[in-house]
Amino acid sequence: MNDWFPLWLSLRVSLIATMVAGVVGVALAYLLAKWRSRWASVVEALVTLPIVLPPTVLGYYLLTLLGTRSALGGAWQSAFGSPLVFTESGAVVAATVSALPFVIRAARAAISNVDTRVEESARVMGLSEWSVARVVTLPLAARGIGAGVALGFARALGDFGATVMVAGNIPGQTQTLPVAVYDAVQAGDDAAARTGSLVLGAIAIVVLVLVTQVFGRRR
Amino acid sequence: MSALHVDVRVEVPGFGVDASFSVGPGITVLSGPSGSGKSLTLAAVAGTLRPVRGVIRVDDVVFADVEHGVHLRSQDRRLGVVYQHAALLDHRSPRDNVALAVRDDDMATRRAVALELLGRVGAGALASAKTRSLSGGERQRVALARAIAGNPRMLLLDEPFSSLDAPSRAELRTLLKVLVVEHQLIALVVTHDQADVDALADRVVVYEPGRTVSASE
Incomplete structure (x- = not known):
């Protein structure tokens, strides 16, 4: 694989997505863990949906929600002068939504497991209340939050379906590494497909080892 | 002289307790069989559980008054607590654990007060130790320092010494008595240990399952 753009784009997109999903996800997880209402489970089901939805279906929903003819997409275009879909920003949104449930589920479990007597x-x-949360x-x-963020990063990096629906497959602009691997297979370029797959596989293994060794270790 | 007045019903799913007593400064032991509602009463005084009926107040400060919809937040009751398992923050040093409870905006002042209090409870040398590595007795000393750090109206202690060995228990009982007298505190202690009752109690509130039955000096 001679063109490393897809790898750098994937890393950039997934790092930004992980940061956004980390902040939003931990805040939502905190609210869900502390919110004693039957509506909490409904909200939790909704934010977990991206795990069980086919990624292309998730991408379709996002495309419908954020396309230039939608209210949100129109507002984005008015504010920034360019559409959100079929851009790098669109890829970030798709990766963020894909990563979010991994962060929320892990963080919610970790927050719920904190000894309430200490709080x-x-x-x-x-x-x-703010100091109790912070301190x-x-x-x-x-540790649980860290594990969720790491898994969210891996999910964002590996996303294909939602990304290709929302950001498209424009070489040199929105083509992330998983999409480039698909493209290479379609074009019969085995060497490029193999290299891309090995890189993604290696990153996934590093993340999983990190999750197990660093965040999974007992205190 | 301050006095705590409790006349409430507290409920959790499947159980409720009617507690009624008035106590002044000194150590009051809540005594009775397991599941009689002692810890529930303590939780209601701490504000972590809302009573379903009645009033809790210290002098004119109403902590809870169900009929009038009053429920003072735990943060605003000015209390110190010590639980059986200390509930210290293992990711903070003993000094910081105590400093967090000092009511002052300046962190340097809070840390200075914390050092002084740790010295007072015989844990000055542990100020910068790893909290996780402290022994049970050391943890309870730090917890006692933290409990008095906020200049509390009252101390609430739930089985504070039951996980300690006999020598540590004896030392900490003495320390608690000294602190209560020094700071003129009202202290409520939940314990199953008759030796705690004998050594600590200025008065005893006796529980039967679901209610208080008597208070004696």
Whole structure:
């Protein structure tokens, strides 16, 4: 594989997507973990949907929601002067939505597992709810959150279906590595397909080892 | 002289307790069989559980008044707590654990106060230790320092010494008594250990399953 653009684009897109999914996902996970309402499970099901939906279907929903003829897509175009779909930003949105449920599920479980007595002690000794979250809950849930973020990154990096629907397959512009591998197979370029697959496989293995060794280790 | 007045019903799914007593400064032991509602009462005083009926107040400060819809947040009750398993933050040093409870905006001041309090409970040398590596007795010393760090109206202790060996338990009982007298605190202690009752209690509130039955000096 001579053209490394798809790899750099994939890394850039998935890093930005992971950052966005990390911030949004942890905030949502915190609310879901603390929100005692039957609606919490409905919201959780909705944000988990990208895990079980076929990626192309997820991509279709996003395309419909963010296309130039939609309200959101139109607002984006008015604000930034270019459409969101079939751009690198579109790829970031697709990767973010794909990564989000992995972050939310892991973070929610980790936050729910924090000993409530430790949180209660902190409240009783005068810490505000924000301080309890910042000083107590999130640090104690850090390993679970870290594992979720790492898995979210791997998911964002490997996304194909949603990305190709929302960002398309424009070489040198929106063609991420998984899409480039598909393209190479279609064109009979085995060497490029093999190289791309090995790179993606290696990154996935590194992430999984990281999740197991760093975030999975008992304290 | 301050006094705590409790006259409430507290419920959790499948169980409820009616608690009624008034106590002043000194150590009050809540005594009774497991599941009689002692810890529920403590949770209601701490504000982590809302009573379904009645009033909790310290002098004129109403912590909870169900009929009038009053429920003061835990943060605003000015309490110190010590649980059986200390509930310290293992990712913070003992000094920072205590400093977090000091009510002052300046972190340097809070840390200075924390060092002083750790020294007061015989844990000055542990200020920068790894909290995770502390022994049970050391953790409870730090927890006691933290409990008094916020200049509390009252101390709430739930089985504070039950996981300790006998010598540590004896030392910490003495320390608790000294701190309560020094700071003129109201302290509520939940314990199953008769030795705790004998050594600590200025008065005892006796529980039967689901209600308080008597209070004695």
